[in-house]
Amino acid sequence: MTDNTTIILHGFWRSTASWRVRIALEWKGLGWSNVPHHLRLGEQRAPEYLALNPQGFVPALEIGGDVLTQSLAICEFLDETHAQPPLLPKDAVARAKVRAAAQVIACDTHPLQNLKVLKMLKKLGLDQAATDGWAAEVIEGGLEVFASLIAGNDGPYCFGENVTLADVLLVPQLGNARRFGARFDFGRIVEVEAACMKLPAFIAAAPENQPDAE
Numbered sequence: 001m002t003d004n005t006t007i008i009l010h011g012f013w014r015s016t017a018s019w020r021v022r023i024a025l026e027w028k029g030l031g032w033s034n035v036p037h038h039l040r041l042g043e044q045r046a047p048e049y050l051a052l053n054p055q056g057f058v059p060a061l062e063i064g065g066d067v068l069t070q071s072l073a074i075c076e077f078l079d080e081t082h083a084q085p086p087l088l089p090k091d092a093v094a095r096a097k098v099r100a101a102a103q104v105i106a107c108d109t110h111p112l113q114n115l116k117v118l119k120m121l122k123k124l125g126l127d128q129a130a131t132d133g134w135a136a137e138v139i140e141g142g143l144e145v146f147a148s149l150i151a152g153n154d155g156p157y158c159f160g161e162n163v164t165l166a167d168v169l170l171v172p173q174l175g176n177a178r179r180f181g182a183r184f185d186f187g188r189i190v191e192v193e194a195a196c197m198k199l200p201a202f203i204a205a206a207p208e209n210q211p212d213a214e
């Protein structure tokens with residue numbers, strides 16, 4: 001367990017859920033250190049890690065002497081405890097819309113294509129090409145809906161001129177889209193990604209910039 005000032009992110013360079021938390025930490029200008037857990041080697045299921053996150057998923061964040069799990073909950077915690085720069089709008093309707101877009105990815109897209117699910121599909125007899133195809137189809141469906149949810153805004157970011165939690169979710173999911181060969185030419189999402197990737201927080205959080213990147 002950490003003291004009250006140290007922030008430790010338990011993650012993996014390619015994990016999109018860890019990537020979300022890295023963006024939020026960088027966005028808030030917080031100093032943090034990285035403890036990698038290699039997902040392909042199953043390190044997320046080691047007893048020492050399960051003591052931190054019994055679900056056996058990264059990320060887990062040690063902060064303020066506590067351990068937090070679930071990337072959305074962590075991002076919102078960071079936003080609540082470090083108000084500037086914000087990740088959620090002040091207006092309640094706008095906030096609900098940002099959360100809805102974020103949840104399309106975090107709740108309805110990514111969980112269907114994470115490593116655990118793809119392994120289960122393989123157990124049921126699907127080969128690599130079929131599981132990759134499954135992941136691509138799930139991602140395309142999620143991104144198409146996401147694009148329609150942000151369509152009414154001018155940009156440059158998902159919901160206008162300010163970065164929100166929706167951008168924090170979108171950029172990593174596009175990483176997975178590329179990885180699985182999914183289409184992502186929906187609405188403004190590629191333009192939003194390009195705008196985000198000009199920002200230091202998004203650059204610092206990118207998988208290829210992590211010490212455990214392969």
Ligand SMILES: N[C@@H](CCC(=O)N[C@@H](CS)C(=O)NCC(=O)O)C(=O)O
Pocket residue numbers: 014015016017018039044056057058059069070071072106111114115116117
């Ligand atoms: N809903 C969780 C999802 C976490 C999750 O699926 N993490 C993946 C990496 S992106 C993982 O640890 N996978 C390990 C496995 O499937 O065994 C969150 O947002 O934190």
